[in-house]
Amino acid sequence: MSDITELFQRDPLSLTTEDIDQIIARYREARTQFNMGNVKAGKLDNKTSMALEKAKQMKLDIDL
Amino acid sequence: MNSSFDSTGVQFAWDSTSVKLAEECLYKYKLKMLDGWSEPSVSVHLRFGGIYATALEHYHKHVAYGMDTEDALRAVVAEAMVLTWDYEKDEDGNPIPETGQAWNPMHNTKTRDNLIRTIIWYIDHFANDELHVVKLADGTPAVEYSIALPVDDGIVFTCHLDRLVDYSDNLMVMDQKTTGATLSAAYFSAYSPDTQMSMYTFMGKTALKIPVKGVIIDAAQIAVGFSRFERGMTFRTDSQLNEWYNDTMYHIETAQHATREHYFPMNRSSCGNYGGCQFRKVCSKSPEHRLNFLKADFVLDERWDPLKRR
Secondary structure (H helix, E strand, O other): OHHHHHHHHHHHHHHHHHHHHHOOOOOOOHHHHHHOOOOOOOOHHHHHHHHHHHHHHOOOOOOO | OOOOOOOOOOEEOOHHHHHHHHHHHHHHHHHHHHHOOEEEOHHHHHHHHHHHHHHHHHHHEEEEEEOOOHHHHHHHHHHHHHHEEEEOOOOOOEEOOOOEEEEOOOOOOOOOHHHHHHHHHHHHOOOOOOOOEEEOOOOOOOOOEEEEOEEEEEEEEEEEEEEEEOOEEEEEEEEEEEEEEOOOOOHOOOOOHHHHHHHHHHHHHHOOOOOOEEEEEEEEEEEEOOOEEEEEEEEEHHHHHHHHHHHHHHHHHHHHHHHHHHHOOOOOHHHHHHHOOOOOOOOOOOOOHHHHHHHHHHEEEEOOOOOOOO
């Protein structure tokens, strides 16, 4: 069984059906955890927060 | 080659993106639509939103044509994984296996793994949906429709509809949005009035001849550790659509006139909208210096082409 990080680093044209199923299963598990309240939004580290603040000031962020 | 402009450079094919620019500010319309200036970072949002919308559109198309839902999910996840890998291309533009690397969007939430997560979570979230895809007169499911509709004065309206659905006996267009914002009533209220949603409704009614009532907006909030979904709706009456059509034709004619006259007045009252126009810094400079500021902060990209199928 491959680690999901390793699957994401692999050429996707080489992924098997089992690999895709493993990715889906991993995210379904994460969703279950989130719905149970075991996952929080996540906190940005200080460096990322500063970069985001700068991007905000530069009006770089848009949504589609 | 951009096919939405005539030989004199006047735009005749219009989608909601270009109409919005003409409504907002003619100088901005010139910089973006006619000259093709864009921010380098915009491509992150376009690519993320584009692959997300494509995945859901293809999922519903697979299911509408009879594919098992798990197989359809597997197919669109595999497709999205490929679309988020930057391959080297051969002479015909096809990806060369075992080359390239994963797309790195340089963004804190709109990342490759968050995109795959959001596709899977969305499909599971709405797995027991009461929405049914509408069948057109020829029996084909109304999924993935690019429409070009000639209207008045040689103008063509274009749009791409993800799917048409039946929701409690209301025929509605479905649209997908991704955002970093918290999903609330205020988020959805921004879609009325809104040119994109009016155009979708207008095109559904006029081009497909289906009595569309409005648009269902499935919005996904993309956060660091989760994706959250909310569904909102926006309706349009016939008289609202008539008003929108007349107003839109006015704005288009004004933009066409500006192009012929090479005169694009700024709408200075809109510079501060939505957190501030991206070109505000450029427009604040003296005209003779603006090109240098554009070159510093923007790139000349392929011009937006409303007739191009996406």
